[in-house]
Amino acid sequence: MNNNRFSVSLHILTLLATAGDELLSSEYIAGSININPVLVRKELSNLRKHGMIETREGKAGGSILAKPAKQILLSDVYTAVRQVPLLGQNKNEPNPSCPVGKQINKHLDDLYTDVEKTLMQKLGKTSLFDFVKQFK
Amino acid sequence: MNNNRFSVSLHILTLLATAGDELLSSEYIAGSININPVLVRKELSNLRKHGMIETREGKAGGSILAKPAKQILLSDVYTAVRQVPLLGQNKNEPNPSCPVGKQINKHLDDLYTDVEKTLMQKLGKTSLFDFVKQFK
DNA sequence: TGTACTGTAATATTATTTGTTACAGTATGA
């Protein structure tokens, strides 16, 4: 993951958490992050799919957290934006006639799976509530 | 890091570890990984800079581990290829007039630093020797 | 029924990663 999606998603969730029961528009959120509103709507769409937010359409519409910030873990955010394994997506096709090449992808996959499990455990210790309460 | 450099570097080191005191050419290594020899030389150059390998130039030249595989940790490999923080490089420039936007980059940086520390601890538990001994 | 939103497709732009070509430098050994 070389993109900014984790940062963007966490920024969105932080804004929603501090907004309480007020609906925030994608325009407003985009203004805080300083990116395009369509990108925000795409991330909102993804967060909604993962059950973290709810959206009301139409005039005076906008988004809101779907559950208390204490119940949203940073590992949930990571899962929502994750596309490829952390350390590389193993797109190499090593030479199968080389004893190392033949086996390495399996061992790399095992390693990456293991490392990501550690990452998830770490991120699972912090909730959105914990993250947001640092803001003063 | 959305690239393949960790995989490539670990593949190179695995080959060198199994080659013992034999020098391996970039051409040979590239053949096992199935990528361009120049890319291999670039990674070799980086690994050399980080003290993990040594290279002999000229005819019959090639590369070899600079120290025992037990003394090369996967965290060393990560450090060598790392360019940007794990979860995003925070290239956003949030709106400073928004209370969340004003502070979020600092909190994201803190979080990413903390998470990477955990990753390093995890990777530091496995040496190149441990990784290579899985190969049969 | 106009207005202010959302959702999403399609496309364009920009950035990053990977691959290639080219060539100078170095050590070996016939």
Place this chain on the structure above:
DNA sequence: TCATACTGTAACAAATAATATTACAGTACA
């Protein structure tokens, strides 16, 4: 001493991925 087989690295090209933009249909409110 010179052909050979390597390395090192710069410069450029191509491919891929991330981000931004435009456009427009759908929805709900007042």
